[in-house]
Amino acid sequence: MDKFENRKFVIYGIMVLIGLIFIGRLFYIQVIDDSYKLSAENQALVHTTLYPSRGVIYDRNGEVIVYNQASYDLMVIPKQVDKDLDTLKFCGVLGISKDDFIKKMEKCRRYSRYRASAFEKQITDENWVSISGKLFQYPGFFGQKRTLRKYALPVAAQVLGFVGEASRDNINKDAFYRPGDYLGISGLETWYEKNLRGKRGVKVYKRDVHNRIMGSYREGKLDTLPVAGENLVSTLDLYLQEYGEKLMANKRGSIVAIEPESGEILALVSSPNYDPNMLVGRARSKNYSALASNDSLNPLFNRAINAVYRPGSIFKLVQGLIGLQTHVINLNTRILCKRSIIKCHGTHTNDNLFGAIQHSCNPYFREVYRRLIQGGEFSNIYDDSRYGLGVWRDYVTSFGLGVRLPTDISGVSKGFVPDVAFYNKWYGDGGWAFSTIYSNSIGEGEMGVTPLQMANLAAILGNRGYYYTPHFIKSIGDKGPREEYLKRNYTHIDSSYFYVVIDALAAVVNETGGTARRARMDSIIICGKTGTVQNPTTPDHSVFMAFAPKDNPKIAIAVYVEEAGFGGTWAAPISSLMIEKYLTGEIKRPAKEQRILDANFLIPVKKSNESH
Amino acid sequence: MSRIKKSIFTNVDWPVVGMYLLLVLMGWLNIYATLYNEDHTSLFDFSQRHGKQLMWIGISIVVALVIALVDSRLFETFAYVFYGIGMFFLIAVLVGGNEIKGARSWFVIGGVSFQPSETAKYVTALAVAYYLSRPGVKIGNIKPKLIMFLMIALPGILIALQPDPGSTLVYLAFIFVLYREGMSGNIMIVGLVMVMLFIVTLFAKQSSVMMPFVDVEMNGKYVLISFLVLITGGLYLLLKNLNKNIWKAFAVGLLIMVGTVLSVDYVFDNIFKDRHRNRVNELVGIISDPRGTGYNQHQSKIAIGSGGFWGKGYLDGTQTKYNFVPEQSTDFIYCTVGEEWGFIGSSFVIITFLTLIGRLIFLAERQRSKFSRVYGYSVASILFVHFMINIGMTIGLAPVIGIPLPFFSYGGTSLLSFSILLFTFVKLDSDRKHLLS
Numbered sequence A: 001m002d003k004f005e006n007r008k009f010v011i012y013g014i015m016v017l018i019g020l021i022f023i024g025r026l027f028y029i030q031v032i033d034d035s036y037k038l039s040a041e042n043q044a045l046v047h048t049t050l051y052p053s054r055g056v057i058y059d060r061n062g063e064v065i066v067y068n069q070a071s072y073d074l075m076v077i078p079k080q081v082d083k084d085l086d087t088l089k090f091c092g093v094l095g096i097s098k099d100d101f102i103k104k105m106e107k108c109r110r111y112s113r114y115r116a117s118a119f120e121k122q123i124t125d126e127n128w129v130s131i132s133g134k135l136f137q138y139p140g141f142f143g144q145k146r147t148l149r150k151y152a153l154p155v156a157a158q159v160l161g162f163v164g165e166a167s168r169d170n171i172n173k174d175a176f177y178r179p180g181d182y183l184g185i186s187g188l189e190t191w192y193e194k195n196l197r198g199k200r201g202v203k204v205y206k207r208d209v210h211n212r213i214m215g216s217y218r219e220g221k222l223d224t225l226p227v228a229g230e231n232l233v234s235t236l237d238l239y240l241q242e243y244g245e246k247l248m249a250n251k252r253g254s255i256v257a258i259e260p261e262s263g264e265i266l267a268l269v270s271s272p273n274y275d276p277n278m279l280v281g282r283a284r285s286k287n288y289s290a291l292a293s294n295d296s297l298n299p300l301f302n303r304a305i306n307a308v309y310r311p312g313s314i315f316k317l318v319q320g321l322i323g324l325q326t327h328v329i330n331l332n333t334r335i336l337c338k339r340s341i342i343k344c345h346g347t348h349t350n351d352n353l354f355g356a357i358q359h360s361c362n363p364y365f366r367e368v369y370r371r372l373i374q375g376g377e378f379s380n381i382y383d384d385s386r387y388g389l390g391v392w393r394d395y396v397t398s399f400g401l402g403v404r405l406p407t408d409i410s411g412v413s414k415g416f417v418p419d420v421a422f423y424n425k426w427y428g429d430g431g432w433a434f435s436t437i438y439s440n441s442i443g444e445g446e447m448g449v450t451p452l453q454m455a456n457l458a459a460i461l462g463n464r465g466y467y468y469t470p471h472f473i474k475s476i477g478d479k480g481p482r483e484e485y486l487k488r489n490y491t492h493i494d495s496s497y498f499y500v501v502i503d504a505l506a507a508v509v510n511e512t513g514g515t516a517r518r519a520r521m522d523s524i525i526i527c528g529k530t531g532t533v534q535n536p537t538t539p540d541h542s543v544f545m546a547f548a549p550k551d552n553p554k555i556a557i558a559v560y561v562e563e564a565g566f567g568g569t570w571a572a573p574i575s576s577l578m579i580e581k582y583l584t585g586e587i588k589r590p591a592k593e594q595r596i597l598d599a600n601f602l603i604p605v606k607k608s609n610e611s612h
Numbered sequence B: 001m002s003r004i005k006k007s008i009f010t011n012v013d014w015p016v017v018g019m020y021l022l023l024v025l026m027g028w029l030n031i032y033a034t035l036y037n038e039d040h041t042s043l044f045d046f047s048q049r050h051g052k053q054l055m056w057i058g059i060s061i062v063v064a065l066v067i068a069l070v071d072s073r074l075f076e077t078f079a080y081v082f083y084g085i086g087m088f089f090l091i092a093v094l095v096g097g098n099e100i101k102g103a104r105s106w107f108v109i110g111g112v113s114f115q116p117s118e119t120a121k122y123v124t125a126l127a128v129a130y131y132l133s134r135p136g137v138k139i140g141n142i143k144p145k146l147i148m149f150l151m152i153a154l155p156g157i158l159i160a161l162q163p164d165p166g167s168t169l170v171y172l173a174f175i176f177v178l179y180r181e182g183m184s185g186n187i188m189i190v191g192l193v194m195v196m197l198f199i200v201t202l203f204a205k206q207s208s209v210m211m212p213f214v215d216v217e218m219n220g221k222y223v224l225i226s227f228l229v230l231i232t233g234g235l236y237l238l239l240k241n242l243n244k245n246i247w248k249a250f251a252v253g254l255l256i257m258v259g260t261v262l263s264v265d266y267v268f269d270n271i272f273k274d275r276h277r278n279r280v281n282e283l284v285g286i287i288s289d290p291r292g293t294g295y296n297q298h299q300s301k302i303a304i305g306s307g308g309f310w311g312k313g314y315l316d317g318t319q320t321k322y323n324f325v326p327e328q329s330t331d332f333i334y335c336t337v338g339e340e341w342g343f344i345g346s347s348f349v350i351i352t353f354l355t356l357i358g359r360l361i362f363l364a365e366r367q368r369s370k371f372s373r374v375y376g377y378s379v380a381s382i383l384f385v386h387f388m389i390n391i392g393m394t395i396g397l398a399p400v401i402g403i404p405l406p407f408f409s410y411g412g413t414s415l416l417s418f419s420i421l422l423f424t425f426v427k428l429d430s431d432r433k434h435l436l437s
């Protein structure tokens, strides 16, 4: 129509071009580039963690051992903190110094200026009441509810373990954890971490540009509730545990008490110990360093499962049982007490097994061991010993010795039962025979046993030949008995062979002149055996192992008191008191108890001549 | 008029009306979304912006019906009168207007506010159409050019004095109209070169160059001028044999370029206020300060970018609520579309706008009356410039210039003015058979 009409195509072209540029740009920022989505999330949404409460631990009678108390972390978003904040007044509210304030603020700022981090952690409920009331004056600060562990009684610290903040390492290893999470660091807290920890919840809030919360995001469709951790029912008897710790005060050593018919650990004391409340809350890291650097007492060390001692005379019981089972002796076999090679005590001369146990006759068990190790299977004594040691060791390990008991706590030691490889390495293959290793016969030499294994040995004797894995937790939540702890572990010894040993143990405690008379009770027949671990320069360790009553025993126990001397003097009466406490519920022998409570073996003593 | 009584809806272009209603509806839904919260869920709460906007939509539709009833020759007849009234209000607002956010752009009378710059676009479009459709007016001549320029520049300058430089920019829309009506295309090329030089100058003046041989430091803009002189001179020497008069073109070209560089510097440093300067600097990337100067645009991009392909869902946006994006129901309304309706929804809005504008150009071309054609082009161009600057701003392709997205943005005067602008053309188009040039 007119000559400029075609110019409409130029105009159309420009519009289409702009349209394409805009759509291309939109495609880039909406579909290709993710950074805007992240910015939006960070800006407009607040993810609040809802921390679950950690599982509670009960004792065998339903008493609470560990529970939770509310605490608060004071969180801060550095960007939102008032620039004209009255620092001194704020420090006054919190009870911290200005230097502290600057240091903490710097740390939070380094983490992130826009994200919340903990300014002050684990403020107790009581302190929080006064702080939270004033918090509205300080924008950027808010509280985050947490929980802290609390202990009904200040006992069983090494068994329960403690809870601490997840380290970088924990977070890298397990994606479950995030900075600021708590987890079990030792003891049952760490072994049952997955049960106790529960599941975090999250609540997503929308916020406005002034960081005011504007209600839940998408009507809470993304929110989850926290799931509390599972409660644990422990095998411990809280009051027996408390009593054991009381008896062991001022002593170095341990007590392990097990219920033979179930393998349930009734008490596990390691002394010196500490108050578990020390490793809770704000003071934890300071107290932990103090405990960890205490070399002389080493209260963090759990001797009951981790300290390895030579078994001493108590091991003679195992030797006797293996001898009976392998028929190298029978009940009537008598062996001369020849004290030329190995010394002995007392007036006996030619005991059978019962007498030999009662008198703890060294030559007797040396001879039994010789028959076991060098029994004449091979004409060459070296070949014969190599064979004999292997057979013997199989029997010994069936008692749970030299193997790691699968008890539900970390740090359980295997103890040590020497094997062929061990001696070959030491003396060379063919370089050793019975005469080289005979001191094992009386529990000296290279043998090593933990107090836990010793108590388990007492349970085996009480059960006449088998044990359940000693354990601390009998039920997770209310699921009831646990499969893995219902299995009987049989020794390779027929139960009929145990009776003579048990009679002898009863005699040791109950007959006039028995080595463990101090363990005797009028009402209950205790079967036990003293042991003495000899030390080169310091007094011997006093050891006693027992179970009671003689028939259908309810408690098996091992007591170690380091550098206290003869086993019958200290370990035996402690065992007896523990048994009395557990079986009767009260102590009717206050003098005996007072003697133990007064004893202090933490003061270094020179070795006396008393030995056994 | 035909003797046969006909409906006012005869010959109305329904696609345009349909797209108008679609845009207004989408705009209203998004205004509702920006203000939506659990406490105010009522659609018809007239204390809220979405309620007021609904009222303005109603008023606009009534006004559109009134326009349909009037005689379409009226617009042509009273074009200059309207223009005069429009200019009067622009002057009046400078004298007696209410100052809001540092600009005298508003009359506020009894709670109702009125923005004369919104209606000025309409009356200017009418006046330009009227002038160009006078017999004997040839755009190639000097006098019409000058009158044309003054007619468009007058409202532009008055608005710039408010100051509202963003709304002044809208008058660039008439370049499309004049181009269509025969003005040399060079003006568009010159405009493009000027914009490019403007940006290059901004960068050049940031740096300085140590001149070789003479130990003098020289500001980048003078280096730029030297380059322009050298290149133009060189080209002239190469091409001077082609045409004897070519030196004139080169001289004018060089003068414009050097003038641009020097004036850019002057305008930028002396006329622009800090916020204008910062917006331009932020856009071209000379400064980057997402929490300060660039905050609006940064937030706008976050909102749109976070929408993803499908969007977060209607009313489920997080950025376009709670004031992360400022002016979220007015100038930045497109962010809500981007966030809640995603790439799909945002593209749909762009396509709808361009389809509407394309349709208007198509309608303009079928007019027999020159007045109607020029007016139609003016409407299409004004809508296009608003569209281009507003959306370009929200997605970070244009500086932050506060002008509304037509039919979408919250604002009574704006919606009403755009509706009048559009429906006047719809009316002219429906009467096209009776309007002859």
Ligand SMILES: [Zn+2]
Binding pocket: A337, A344, A345, A348, A359, A360, A361, A362, A363, A364
């Ligand atoms: Zn003897």
